[in-house]
Amino acid sequence: MPLKVIVVVLLAGLTGCAEEPRIEPSVAQYPSPMEEGTRAHDRVSEQSHAGLSFVLDEVLPRPVDVFVPDRWQGAEMLDLLVHFHGAAYVVREAVTRIDRPFALAVVNLGSGSFVYERPFQDNLAFSSLLSAIDRMLEPRLANLYLSSWSAGYGAVRAILKSDFDGIQGILLLDGLHTDYVPDRMTLFEGGTLNTVKLEGFLSFAREATAGHKSMVITHSEIFPGTYASTTETATWIIREAGLTRAPVLRWGPQGMQLLSEASEGRLYILGFAGNASPDHIDHYHGMPTFLSALLSE
Numbered sequence: 001m002p003l004k005v006i007v008v009v010l011l012a013g014l015t016g017c018a019e020e021p022r023i024e025p026s027v028a029q030y031p032s033p034m035e036e037g038t039r040a041h042d043r044v045s046e047q048s049h050a051g052l053s054f055v056l057d058e059v060l061p062r063p064v065d066v067f068v069p070d071r072w073q074g075a076e077m078l079d080l081l082v083h084f085h086g087a088a089y090v091v092r093e094a095v096t097r098i099d100r101p102f103a104l105a106v107v108n109l110g111s112g113s114f115v116y117e118r119p120f121q122d123n124l125a126f127s128s129l130l131s132a133i134d135r136m137l138e139p140r141l142a143n144l145y146l147s148s149w150s151a152g153y154g155a156v157r158a159i160l161k162s163d164f165d166g167i168q169g170i171l172l173l174d175g176l177h178t179d180y181v182p183d184r185m186t187l188f189e190g191g192t193l194n195t196v197k198l199e200g201f202l203s204f205a206r207e208a209t210a211g212h213k214s215m216v217i218t219h220s221e222i223f224p225g226t227y228a229s230t231t232e233t234a235t236w237i238i239r240e241a242g243l244t245r246a247p248v249l250r251w252g253p254q255g256m257q258l259l260s261e262a263s264e265g266r267l268y269i270l271g272f273a274g275n276a277s278p279d280h281i282d283h284y285h286g287m288p289t290f291l292s293a294l295l296s297e
Contacts (some may be wrong), residue, residue, distance in 0.1 A: 031125045034276045037156065040255025044285045055226075056105075059132050060119055065106045066133055067092055075101035079143040080133065081291075082107065084116055084152030085175075086284050091147065094288040103141070105133055111180030113154030113177065120158035147291065149173040149284045160200035169214035169266075170204055171294045173279035176217060176233045177224070184226050193228050193236055205241050207266035216268045216294045218283050221275040234269050237264045238282075245271070247257045253286035268293060 050070040057063040065088050072078060078101045083091045088106040095104045109115045119125050134141055144166060145264045148156050160167070178197040183190030197203075208215035217237070219230035238245050243262040252258045254274060257280075260271035274282065283290075 004193055008275060024198040027130045027180070029226055033228060036276045036278060039257060039274070039279075039282075041282055042285065044090045044093050044102040044287070044288070045094075045283075046087075046089050049089070049096050051096075052170045054136060056129070056132050056136070059129050060107060060109065060125070062107075062109050064129065066136065067088065067095070067104045068107075068137065069102065069261040072101040073104075074138050077101065077142045078103045078139045079132075080141050081145040081147055082129070084146070085109075086149045086152070090284060092199060094291045097288050098291065100295070103133070103137060103139075105129070107152075107155065109155075111151065113157075114152045115154070116148075116152055117154035117158045120155050123162040126159050141201075145169050145171075145180070145294070147171040147173070147287070148175055149281070150175040150286075153177070157197065157200060160204065164200070164204070167204070167213065169208075169294050170201075170216075171287075171290055172201075172215075172217045173287060173290065174220050174221070174230050174272075174280055175220075176201060176230055177231065178228045178233060179230060185230060189229075191235065193232065198236060202237055202240050205237050205267050209241055209245055211265045214266040215289055215293050216270070218270045218272065218286070218290060219271055220279050220283065222280055223275065233269065234271065238269055240268070243267075243269070245269075253289035254282050256282050256286060259268035 049067070052068040052073055054066050055063045056066060068078065072126060080103045081095060082105045084107050091104060092105055093143060095102045109119065111115060145168060146156055146159065155174055156170060156172070176195045179192040179196050200297055204213060205215055207213040217234055219234045223229050245260050245262045247260055248258055250258050257273040258270060259273050262269045273279070
């Protein structure tokens with residue numbers, strides 16, 4: 001069975017990350033002056049999870065944590081989720097809740113999207129990672145899923161260029177950005193988005209609308225100012241994919257407030273309230289819910 005991949009993207013500011021990552025390598029965002037204390041901002045509890053755990057320390061610039069929940073160690077085949085950026089215990093919790101055999105690899109490479117993108121510009125890097133994981137696991141790997149939060153989307157962007165067909169699903173958690181053209185000229189000021197960096201994600205979104213793949217994109221209302229926000233990139237994908245964004249108002253996971261959604265086939269784009277750091281972190285801690293949505297039929 002061909003190995004398929006789901007990508008998940010993680011955002012900066014998560015409790016448990018040593019550094020506050022920047023999205024584009026040399027362009028820091030304008031810090032938000034806002035504070036918000038109305039929503040709950042619930043967090044996944046940090047705890048140990050029973051299962052097989054080991055570290056791969058020679059494949060990428062930093063060690064990769066691999067985990068298989070205890071109840072799936074006897075499975076004949078495992079799906080694999082490769083997650084980019086964020087504290088491992090949050091993703092372990094999400095995978096443990098999934099009612100199907102899963103293995104997990106968590107990749108943390110530092111700050112900035114280019115830190116994640118650079119290693120995977122070598123077409124052999126990702127296949128080497130998968131081979132290393134496969135050698136350490138007795139069950140065969142079946143479907144491959146990638147997830148990322150914040151700057152982790154840089155790895156997903158690079159992997160899409162070489163492994164598009166093998167990816168079954170992608171989860172991007174408040175972490176899809178690009179730069180403005182000209183540099184730092186916002187859309188309001190007459191600038192445009194550098195859509196070259198978004199084309200791979202759009203192609204994947206179109207596959208998801210047709211039901212061939214699965215994709216979930218979440219975004220907040222944070223406006224970085226020096227590069228495109230997750231709202232602006234999501235809006236571009238919605239328009240180019242021929243979707244319509246519908247206004248809604250209901251509770252989401254971790255006390256989040258869902259304000260908009262656009263969906264067709266197996267593509268889901270969800271917009272949430274909030275323009276402060278806790279709102280950004282909410283997306284990562286909502287991963288158990290968003291991963292379930294990604295895997296739903």
